[in-house]
Amino acid sequence: MTATARIIDGKRRAAQLRHDIAIGVERLRDETGIAPKLAAILVGDDPASAIYVRRKGEQAAAVGMESESHRLSTSISQDDLLALIDRLNHDAAVHGILVQLPLPPHIDKAAVLRRIDPGKDVDGFHPVNVGLLASDSETVDGRIIPCTPMGCMMLLADELGSLEGMNAVVVGCSNIVGRPMAQLLLQARCTVSIAHIHTRDLPELVASADILVSAAGAPGLIKGSWIKPGAVVIDVGINRVPNADGDGSRIVGDVCFDEATARASAITPVPGGVGPMTIACLLENTLRAAIAMTAERRHDTDMASDRQSQFA
Known part of the structure; x- marks a missing residue:
């Protein structure tokens, strides 16, 4: 057979996307002093998953993001895993949370994914984000696409x-x-x-x-x-x-x-x-989440300031 198909170069396109993300990260830092931060949770010692999480951290650093990795024992209880997610949800410095799949059989994957703050769910697996994706609009504010x-x-x-x-x-x-x-x-x-x-x-x-x-x-x-x-x-x-x-x-x-x-x-x-596009899009989601969270905090601060001025 004679090859006729054009080969779609995902590596090249991902590199272009990472370049654009790096520009966005630099702009956000210059304007607000905030750098997007990605937190990854890995349960167990699966070699392929460990390599994948490491690559995510390396590429996050390459575009100017911060990252942290939480490597947990396979025997960790579901309650302890959910408690970690709760801490990350309430950490204002963390903008994206991902739980590397698969999880051990004794942990309820659906319960874990539901526990992540939808605004920090950079994998796009939370039911809220699934529902927003299913809504018939390309411009739904706050939706995160897998x-x-x-x-x-x-x-x-x-x-x-x-x-x-x-x-x-x-x-x-x-x-x-x-x-x-x-x-x-x-x-x-x-x-x-x-x-x-x-x-x-x-x-x-x-x-x-x-x-x-x-x-x-x-x-x-x-x-x-x-x-x-x-x-x-x-x-x-x-x-x-x-x-x-x-x-x-x-x-x-x-x-x-x-x-x-x-x-x-x-x-x-x-x-x-x-x-290569999958990890690049994870970084894109993390940047978008950081921008959205920063704008929301700025709005809340402005509203609080307005309320204080009314009673001054």
Whole structure:
């Protein structure tokens, strides 16, 4: 097969976004003396999660943000974890809180995510932020968009401009990627179908997509022959599979990449596509949260000053 698809460079786009974030961080510090601060909570000693949290801290520092990491034992009680979140919620110096998933089985993930202040929920998983995302408006004040879908939409906007009227198929229905991705595509005025690994006639549905976003976590699920000629493919899958020779492993997406490049007009690679955008968008959310919290405190201070002047 002859490759025709343009490779969407997520690393380059993420670097551009981080540059813009650094400018925003510097402006906020110059105007208010405040630097955005991100607090990450890691429960357990999963190596991949530890690496991911470390990268978040490194990239936060690179754009001028402050960060702190809380590494907790796998045996920590749910009450103790919630107490830590409460302390971070009330810490005015902290603007973003993230709890690295997955959590140990004895901890109620939903209860933990609900405990985070929605204004500091930079992952966008709190029910309040989920509800704001589902509201039919692109300009809802204070809503925080989950990082991976936000990054996907940025890549699609760069590639296509307006998405209005396009058929979009999202394969995967998780709360982290699939469902918020569908909401964002609907708000961009696409016609959206949500599918998953149990969908009947999945090849036929995929073949209808002008935009295909796969976040099923199933290596090689999407065959190149399924893809509509000229479609834009965003592969969110990150799957570790053994090398053909049995020596070591490699990371692949949900889409059979070499096959897909012969039919798609543009496609994200794995790795190097959506992944870098996710952390960059986390920093973008942290900056936005810091700006919103600073403006709210300034408003409260002004209101208090006005009340005092009335009785002076």
